[in-house]
Amino acid sequence: MTIHTMKKNEPPVPPQSGTYKLQKALAQAGMGSRRDMEELVRAGRVTINGAPASIGARVGPGDLIQIDGRAISRSADSSPPRVLLYYKPEGEIVSRDDPGGRPSVFERLPQPRGAKWLAVGRLDFNTSGLLILTTSGELANRMMHPRYELEREYAVRVLGRLSPEQQAKLLSGLRLDDGMARCEAVHDRGGEGANHWYHIVIREGRNREVRRLFEALHLRVSRLMRVRFGSVSLPRRLKRGQYVELPRPEVRQLLASLGLEAPSAATAPAARSAHRRHPASRAR
Numbered sequence: 124m125t126i127h128t129m130k131k132n133e134p135p136v137p138p139q140s141g142t143y144k145l146q147k148a149l150a151q152a153g154m155g156s157r158r159d160m161e162e163l164v165r166a167g168r169v170t171i172n173g174a175p176a177s178i179g180a181r182v183g184p185g186d187l188i189q190i191d192g193r194a195i196s197r198s199a200d201s202s203p204p205r206v207l208l209y210y211k212p213e214g215e216i217v218s219r220d221d222p223g224g225r226p227s228v229f230e231r232l233p234q235p236r237g238a239k240w241l242a243v244g245r246l247d248f249n250t251s252g253l254l255i256l257t258t259s260g261e262l263a264n265r266m267m268h269p270r271y272e273l274e275r276e277y278a279v280r281v282l283g284r285l286s287p288e289q290q291a292k293l294l295s296g297l298r299l300d301d302g303m304a305r306c307e308a309v310h311d312r313g314g315e316g317a318n319h320w321y322h323i324v325i326r327e328g329r330n331r332e333v334r335r336l337f338e339a340l341h342l343r344v345s346r347l348m349r350v351r352f353g354s355v356s357l358p359r360r361l362k363r364g365q366y367v368e369l370p371r372p373e374v375r376q377l378l379a380s381l382g383l384e385a386p387s388a389a390t391a392p393a394a395r396s397a398h399r400r401h402p403a404s405r406a407r
Contacts, residue, residue: 142181145171148188150260151204152195152238157261163190196237203374203385204259205235208355211254212363217245228254232366243267243352244275244328252277252349253357265381266353272326274307276351277333281342284319285309289340293323297339304332318345354380 143151149160149169161178163169169176170189182188188195211217215226225248232240241263243255257263266273285293296305304327312320325332334344350357354377358367369377375385 142183145169145176145180145182145188146178147261148182149190149195150264152258154190154195154238155241155260157264159260203371203378204257204262205238206262206369206374206377207232207240207256207366208358208361208369209254209256209366210357210361210363211246211251213249213251216248217242217254228256231364232256246349247331247334247347250347250349251363252347253352253355254349255352255355262378262381262383265383267328269327271381273353274324274326274351275328275349276322276324278312278346278348278350279321279323279333279337279344280314280318280346281321281337281344282317283342284314285311285321285340285342289342292340293336297336299329299332299335299339301329304329304336306336322350 145164146157146160149155149163150157154160155163160169164176164178167175168191170192171180171182172187173189176188209228209232211228215228215231217228219227219229221227228242229240235258238258240256240258241260243257243263243266246252246254255266265271290309293306293309296303304325307324307326308322309324310322312322314320323333323336333347337344361367378385
């Protein structure tokens with residue numbers, strides 16, 4: 124890493140070609156969001172070539188970055204992040220640690236080399252559907268950040284039916300324990316017997332928000348499934364407990380749609396298979 128000392132009235136030295144801000148390099152390597160990485164740097168847990176790192180430091184391909192003395196793989200610098208679409212079944216948690224020993228989605232996934240999977244939002248234990256995972260903390264943070272207001276679409280089965288007045292309340296907003304919440308859209312998908320299906324669209328990711336919206340209308344949700352997050356939909360052929368990896372052209376499109384840069388195709392290694400699936404479900 125090269126350190127530049129500026130003289131008085133000397134114009135700023137432009138960043139060296141091929142270098143990145145430290146926080147961005149760590150986020151791209153799947154270590155967490157930029158904000159998380161800034162906290163690690165402030166805590167003195169990050170070094171560059173053996174020296175304590177500082178906020179805003181720039182690093183190149185030849186620099187050794189360590190967190191708590193452990194070297195960080197930088198392979199993600201020259202290739203797009205990996206993105207998995209996982210059809211989460213009910214009965215799994217989106218966490219690596221659970222005191223109750225419940226099954227975790229991370230037990231099902233392949234281990235990325237030199238990085239870790241970061242979940243883009245969470246799904247409750249009893250909620251199924253689309254779970255996006257990526258090796259890029261920057262991508263995960265961008266998709267979840269309230270400023271970008273990405274749509275989340277859910278298929279909801281309720282006991283009973285929404286009246287026109289109740290649909291209007293969902294669209295105009297309901298007061299929950301943590302503030303007002305509303306749906307962007309409510310679509311009737313029909314049903315048989317006492318159960319009825321709806322597709323709803325929200326722009327937030329608050330805890331149990333969909334269930335609480337319906338509870339506020341005195342309707343019980345008997346099934347809940349996420350079918351879309353932003354521009355990414357749950358693949359129709361994907362079965363519960365299976366995953367598929369997005370091809371690199373689609374990853375680049377996703378990055379571009381969120382205003383993020385992607386490495387050029389000329390420098391990226393060959394694409395991985397886009398149709399990996401996890402092994403058959405274990406007996407429980």
